Amino acid sequence: MIKLKNVSKTYFLGEEKVKAVDNVSLEIKKGEYVSIVGPSGCGKSTLMYTIGLLDTPTSGSVYIDGQDVSKLTDEELSHLRNQKIGFVFQSFNLINKFTALENVLLPTKYLKDKLDFDPQERAEELLKQFGIWDRKDFFPNKISGGQQQRVAVARALIMKPSIILADEPTGNLDTKAGHEILDLLSDLNKKLNVTIVLITHEMDIAKRTKRKIVMKDGQVISK
Amino acid sequence: MKLRNGTYHLIKSAIADFKRNKIRTFLTSLGITIGVMSVVMLIALGLGLKNYISEQFEGLGANLIMVMGGSGLGGGGDEGGGFSGPAGMFGSVIEFDERDVSSLRRIQEIEYVVPTYFKSLSIEAEDNEETGYVMGVNEEFFGLMNSEMLEGNVFDKSDLQGRTKVAVLGHNLSENLFGEAGDGAGRTIRVDNMRLKVIGVLEKTGDREMDKAAVIPYTTTFASLNPDKTFWSIYLGVTSEDDVETASEKAEETLLKRYKEDEFSITEQSEILSTVNQIFAVLNAILVAIGSISLLVGGIGIMNIMYATVTERTKEIGIRRAIGATKKDILVQFLAESVVLSTLGGLVGLLLSVLIVMAIRIFFPAAINTLAVVIAFGVSGFIGVFFGVFPAKRAADLPPIVAIKYE
Ligand SMILES: Nc1ncnc2c1ncn2[C@@H]1O[C@H](COP(=O)(O)OP(=O)(O)OP(=O)(O)O)[C@@H](O)[C@H]1O
Numbered sequence: 224m225i226k227l228k229n230v231s232k233t234y235f236l237g238e239e240k241v242k243a244v245d246n247v248s249l250e251i252k253k254g255e256y257v258s259i260v261g262p263s264g265c266g267k268s269t270l271m272y273t274i275g276l277l278d279t280p281t282s283g284s285v286y287i288d289g290q291d292v293s294k295l296t297d298e299e300l301s302h303l304r305n306q307k308i309g310f311v312f313q314s315f316n317l318i319n320k321f322t323a324l325e326n327v328l329l330p331t332k333y334l335k336d337k338l339d340f341d342p343q344e345r346a347e348e349l350l351k352q353f354g355i356w357d358r359k360d361f362f363p364n365k366i367s368g369g370q371q372q373r374v375a376v377a378r379a380l381i382m383k384p385s386i387i388l389a390d391e392p393t394g395n396l397d398t399k400a401g402h403e404i405l406d407l408l409s410d411l412n413k414k415l416n417v418t419i420v421l422i423t424h425e426m427d428i429a430k431r432t433k434r435k436i437v438m439k440d441g442q443v444i445s446k
Numbered sequence: 447m448k449l450r451n452g453t454y455h456l457i458k459s460a461i462a463d464f465k466r467n468k469i470r471t472f473l474t475s476l477g478i479t480i481g482v483m484s485v486v487m488l489i490a491l492g493l494g495l496k497n498y499i500s501e502q503f504e505g506l507g508a509n510l511i512m513v514m515g516g517s518g519l520g521g522g523g524d525e526g527g528g529f530s531g532p533a534g535m536f537g538s539v540i541e542f543d544e545r546d547v548s549s550l551r552r553i554q555e556i557e558y559v560v561p562t563y564f565k566s567l568s569i570e571a572e573d574n575e576e577t578g579y580v581m582g583v584n585e586e587f588f589g590l591m592n593s594e595m596l597e598g599n600v601f602d603k604s605d606l607q608g609r610t611k612v613a614v615l616g617h618n619l620s621e622n623l624f625g626e627a628g629d630g631a632g633r634t635i636r637v638d639n640m641r642l643k644v645i646g647v648l649e650k651t652g653d654r655e656m657d658k659a660a661v662i663p664y665t666t667t668f669a670s671l672n673p674d675k676t677f678w679s680i681y682l683g684v685t686s687e688d689d690v691e692t693a694s695e696k697a698e699e700t701l702l703k704r705y706k707e708d709e710f711s712i713t714e715q716s717e718i719l720s721t722v723n724q725i726f727a728v729l730n731a732i733l734v735a736i737g738s739i740s741l742l743v744g745g746i747g748i749m750n751i752m753y754a755t756v757t758e759r760t761k762e763i764g765i766r767r768a769i770g771a772t773k774k775d776i777l778v779q780f781l782a783e784s785v786v787l788s789t790l791g792g793l794v795g796l797l798l799s800v801l802i803v804m805a806i807r808i809f810f811p812a813a814i815n816t817l818a819v820v821i822a823f824g825v826s827g828f829i830g831v832f833f834g835v836f837p838a839k840r841a842a843d844l845p846p847i848v849a850i851k852y853e
Pocket residue numbers: 234235236241242243262263264265266267268269270424
């Protein structure tokens with residue numbers, strides 16, 4: 224499903240070289256629920272953006288479903304993100320001028336082929352399932368953080384992706400709302416067999432997943 | 447279905463942004479509104495001027511041919527309009543006589559033959575004096591000029607045969623002599639020691655010379671004013687526009703039997719009109735060019751705001767890229783926004799221009815033509831694309847990772 228081979232990402236800040244991700248090789252199988260854990264600044268987000276095809280590694284290769292993504296055009300990468308990958312961010316990243324429902328529907332506007340489902344129906348189904356259907360016409364700044372993050376998860380799921388990448392999804396939430404989101408994610412993994420990569424710096428949260436990948440200074444020290 | 451869905455989403459998205467920035471949207475599109483308004487208004491006024499002049503000409507009858515001594519309109523006379531007498535002409539010039547009139551009358555296509563004696567003179571009433579123009583013509587003159595009567599009647603054939611001392615006054619001359627233009631009918635005027643009875647007053651025509659003329663039978667001028675029995679010019683009229691060409695060719699042929707080629711000239715009314723039209727086409731182009739400068743400024747305003755918008759919405763661009771928008775999707779999104787913004791401005795500019803033109807039409811024949819509408823929509827749409835494409839390109843070329851991390 225996801226395979227990284229000797230992936231490095233180096234930032235050059237004047238004279239200084241920052242190895243955000245340092246020669247990482249790993250494999251994540253379909254249906255796995257994995258956490259990437261490590262202290263702040265160890266390169267978790269950088270690794271996630273690389274897996275999510277938003278960033279390109281300085282060296283090494285990323286394979287998604289066996290396909291070397293460095294061979295793909297920007298347009299093909301966009302389509303892959305649209306159809307296979309769903310993002311959940313710490314700061315929700317909803318678009319404020321759109322309502323909850325419009326935010327959830329946004330990815331469907333970018334599919335070039337025909338959708339194999341009715342977007343309105345699927346959005347309704349997801350929002351009902353997450354208990355926020357009554358907030359569908361609210362703008363993001365008019366609902367709680369927990370509700371916003373559910374909208375974000377619904378948006379990540381609408382295209383029926385095979386991978387969910389969640390970067391500190393509970394970071395901006397209180398313990399209760401955070402646990403609800405984590406329950407929701409593990410539910411998705413169990414029931415729909417969606418591959419989930421959960422990024423966190425809290426060991427407690429990482430413990431909920433079957434597999435932990437531990438990072439330090441850009442390197443994977445345990446997988 | 448898919449396209450409609452996409453376009454709908456784009457426009458909806460653009461309008462959502464305009465709502466969030468009402469003042470900015472208003473000010474930005476105001477630039478285009480003003481630009482489109484100035485172009486459309488300048489065209490409308492140019493057209494108005496052209497219409498105004500054409501109306502002046504049409505008052506003279508559309509199918510008019512002027513035969514004059516000398517080289518015609520270009521050779522002198524005043525610049526006031528098409529109907530200028532030879533009062534200001536110099537040099538040795540032939541004059542026509544009744545023989546020319548009868549030979550021209552033999553041309554089949556020609557309906558009206560009006561010999562014209564023309565002189566600027568002092569015209570007296572009981573206790574008033576006024577400089578005006580004495581025009582000696584025949585009774586066909588009134589038909590040729592489509593004259594309308596304010597008061598009384600025109601003279602007829604028997605007045606010409608009897609050399610009766612009657613006059614039909616132009617509107618302004620009658621007004622200046624008698625106070626009220628209509629009061630002239632039935633009164634007496636004095637021209638060159640000759641007493642003439644005013645039998646009618648013409649409606650105002652807008653032609654300076656016509657409105658200040660005392661029109662009398664040409665035979666009456668033979669007594670003392672015009673002992674040589676000659677005419678400065680002969681006006682010819684045809685009923686159908688198609689005959690104008692043939693009629694003027696035949697008239698030339700006829701006159702060439704007696705005069706040399708450079709001794710007279712034949713000018714068609716339509717020739718003058720087409721010259722006027724050419725002048726106005728050039729004038730119009732100049733006006734459009736001047737107006738376009740403000741459109742250009744409006745376009746730069748749009749570009750400026752679109753660059754600001756792109757920077758402001760970097761995060762949104764990042765989010766859209768993360769959920770699958772391609773570079774092209776982003777490009778089209780921002781392009782759609784600037785086109786909608788610019789076209790809205792153009793539409794408002796057009797509407798305002800229409801209102802203004804409707805208001806000034808009461809006293810000036812300004813007009814909105816297709817060109818104006820095409821400019822309002824075409825050019826404002828084009829400006830939206832042209833000035834929007836650079837900012838939109840910048841948005842599209844933002845690396846997704848940079849955009850999504852932007853705070
Ligand atoms: N655009 C950049 N330019 C330079 N250095 C960067 C850039 N992005 C990240 N880094 C550096 O790369 C390293 C890894 O950053 P990253 O955001 O991946 O860490 P993280 O593990 O996600 O941390 P956190 O838990 O705080 O989110 C850090 O040292 C950071 O300063």
